[in-house]
Amino acid sequence: MRKKKKKLTDRQLAQRRDAAFRRKIRTIFTSAGFDHLNTLNKHKKIGNRVIEIDSIFIYENIILICEDTGASSKDKDHIRTKKEAFNEIKENLSTFFEWLCELFPDSEECLRRYGEERYMVFNLYFSQNELNLSKDDLALYDNIIFIDPQTLNYFHRISQSIKLSSRYEIFRFLDLKKDQVGISTSExxxxxxxxxxxxxxxxxxxxxxxxxxxxxxxxxxxxxxxxxxxxxxxxxxxxxxxxxxxxxxxxxxxxxxxxxxxxxxxxxxxxxxxxxxxxxxxxxxxxxxxxxxxxxxxxxxxxxxxxxxxxxxxxxxxxxxxxxxxxxxxxxxxxxxxxxxxxxxxxxxxxxxxxxxxxxxxxxxxxxxxSNAKSVPSDVLLHIQMIGNPFSDIGIARRIIGKLNKESVFLNMFRLSLVDESKIKVASIIKFALRYLVAISPADGKVSLFTYWDGDKKAVLAKEDDALESYIDFCANQLKLYFSAVKKNFRSAWEANDSKILSVTSINGFIIAFTRQLESNGIQDFNFYDEKLKSLNVDFSKDVFTYTSSQYRKFSNQILQEAFKLEPDKV
Structure with a gap:
């Protein structure tokens, strides 16, 4: 009789996740030709602090000091502690090198291959989850390079695809030129x-x-x-x-x-x-x-x-x-x-x-x-359309999605990269809903946010980049207000893993309803949307929410009727 597999505890599962995470980091750099020094749980007083580093990778004169975390959200105390430790290492590099040579005598040759002044040290901070750091946070921890899960997945894929040649992509990420790596040459x-x-x-x-x-x-x-x-x-x-x-x-x-x-x-x-x-x-x-x-x-x-x-x-x-x-x-x-x-x-x-x-x-x-080769993914085609004509409805919508992905309500929720499959796909949102809301030339008899924008419309129509950026900011802000009200009124659904509120169908329904009510209500504030959405009665649980991908407009009809008290056939 087969033995029943023992169920792992939460702690054991976490340990396995951490081990797999560290393995992925190690694989990226060793595949690219870096030497690995396992400093995990090794402690040393450097300067005024006792430091502990998870791992170090070395390629010629390039040293990567790596810290990893499995925290579910940003831990500013942990990041601040690491910033201070990295500063101590920078100020006491000789002591740091001596310690590493003691710990790893087999690696002493590569640690003493160059003069101390030739070594370039980078501090990398890897996170299993999105840290959601603001611009102010990044400025505060300016001696740290943060590697989010999407970037980690990207480098892992590249390193597994092209092995040692992936080092050039790492060098580009670190903004390194050829004459900075290895032996210095004047030619x-x-x-x-x-x-x-x-x-x-x-x-x-x-x-x-x-x-x-x-x-x-x-x-x-x-x-x-x-x-x-x-x-x-x-x-x-x-x-x-x-x-x-x-x-x-x-x-x-x-x-x-x-x-x-x-x-x-x-x-x-x-x-x-x-x-x-x-x-x-x-x-x-x-x-x-x-x-x-x-x-x-x-x-x-x-x-x-x-x-x-x-x-x-x-x-x-x-x-x-x-x-x-x-x-x-x-x-x-x-x-x-x-x-x-x-x-x-x-x-x-x-x-x-x-x-x-x-x-x-x-x-x-x-x-x-x-165009006639292997089909290009739809999100790549949308990206190309945006680049080809940034003033088109598709181009504007795609850039607004990028803006919203950095805002609190949708922070890092959109799938802007193929290496992050767990997020909200954007192609259908752009093509079937958002483009109509933000178009600078809406169809005859229709209105868009451009109709209500009080910015320099002539400059946008003349295709001036600064004016377009201003309009994109305006649109992103209006959507942030609207969806913040959606989130407030359906918070439990918004935060539930099995809810359909963040499905493409639901988001498109909300955007289409927002577009259709514009002519009646114009631009409003958060309190207006908050009050209206209190009347919306929708169960977003997986088994109850029955709208499908072809029923964006049908869902928008319910929103118009219950929340905005508008007759769908009249808007």
Whole structure:
């Protein structure tokens, strides 16, 4: 007879979660080539404090001091204590190094490889749950880099996909340049590309100063110098458009490379940095504006990490990743990285071109190339639409979602990244509800929040960015007031794990009702919505809330009737 499995206690479950969490952190950095020092439960007086550090990771002269927490919410006392400990380490670095050498004699060589002044120390704070730190909090703890669960998941996926090559993404996150890591050198690395093809202005269809050049580049150099603007990464920017790396796709391409030993013939599309130069046969620099037809010259590219932006072809590049010794294909791939050259088409943007215009061009190229390939996720397409036309109803709605995700009522609730699957999906909210509420050109006979905004409408219609930002702030604030009242009146449902109040169906119903009542009530304050919603009688429990994804408007009818006392067929 099989023994009945003993049920784990809450403490044992918590211990398992903590262990898995720390394993994930360790995997990220060791996969990227960092050495791990397990300092957990080791104590030492450094300066004026007795410190305890969960783990340390070292790569050349880069030292990452890592603290992790399983707290369900931010613990300011804990964070403040860690800030003070990190300050003591900074002020007493020699003592800190001596302690580490005593604890880890096998790692003494890497701890003394460089002069103390060459080491760069970063303090990382990992949390299993959202810390929900405000801008003021972040400013107060400015010597700490906070890693939220979404960012942790992203780096874990990248490290498992491209192994040692993931270190370049970590360096970009830490804002490190090549000359800051390892042995210092005064020489700027440059690579010369022979026989580039420079397209004449009238053969590309681009008449905004963007020039196009094609050339062959080794997979190794491209791998070491490229980066990708993935929508689901750690950057806080609205101009990201690429999809998340597909681990299985990387594996398939890598196997193909190892078996065939051949380069791909279709182009990799990139945006080149403004530091590229063209050099004539005499060695003199040639301005790209002076290059007409397919002239003979060489292309000089700085050998700098994270300097070439990949627009299309990330999987073909990263399939050449640097793998660990136990990677069965690494022996073959390591030779191919140097030998195989990929066909690259690079865009060179005018140095004074605004970032938004560059992003629009890049994202449109990505969209055009992939329109007939594997389906691009809907949230990526929405992101591209937002970049392509930030003044469209889709573009405005997507940016408002981003704003709301930083506000108290919806703080970190929206799924803005594919690596965080537990949050509220936004594509249907934007497409079927929010876009109509915030459109600057509502349909005939309809009103939107733009109708009631007292800001500079002419400036928005003239597509001025500052005015648009002001309108987005206004819309986000109105929705915050409205949904704060929803939360207050249905607090138990809002905080319950199995409630449907935070489902897309429910949120869309509330937004559509809000839009439909605008013409009758205009803009109101929190107290107005709070009073109205007291009359709404809805059970949001999973088994009782029967509205489906196709019944957004039907749910809005109930809200209009019960809360706003309006006849649905008249609004």
């Amino acid at each position: 700027a690395g440059k690579k010369t590309i022979k026989a580039p093809i420079i397209y004449p202005k009238d053969s590309t269809g681009l008449y905004n100063g963007v020039r196009v050049v094609s050339f062959m580049m080794s997979a190794e150099l491209l791998l070491n110098t490229c980066y990708v603007l993935r929508k689901d990464n750690w950057e806080d920017s609205v101009w990201l458009y690429q999809r998340l790396i597909d681990t299985e796709k990387i594996k398939k391409i890598r196997r193909f490379l190892a078996e065939k030993g051949e380069a791909f013939y279709n182009n990799i599309i990139v945006a080149l940095p403004n530091t590229v130069r063209f050099v004539g046969s005499s060695g003199d620099a040639i301005s790209i504006e002076r290059i007409g037809d397919y002239e003979e010259c060489k292309l000089e590219i700085c050998d700098e990490w994270n300097s070439i932006c990949v627009i299309d072809g990330q999987h073909r590049i990263f399939a050449h990743f640097e793998g660990p010794e136990n990677d069965a294909l690494e022996k073959k791939i390591s030779k191919l990285r140097k030998r195989l050259h990929l066909l690259v088409t690079g865009l060179i943007f005018p140095s004074d071109m605004p970032k938004i215009e560059r992003a629009q061009i890049q994202s449109q190229i990505f969209s055009d190339i992939n």
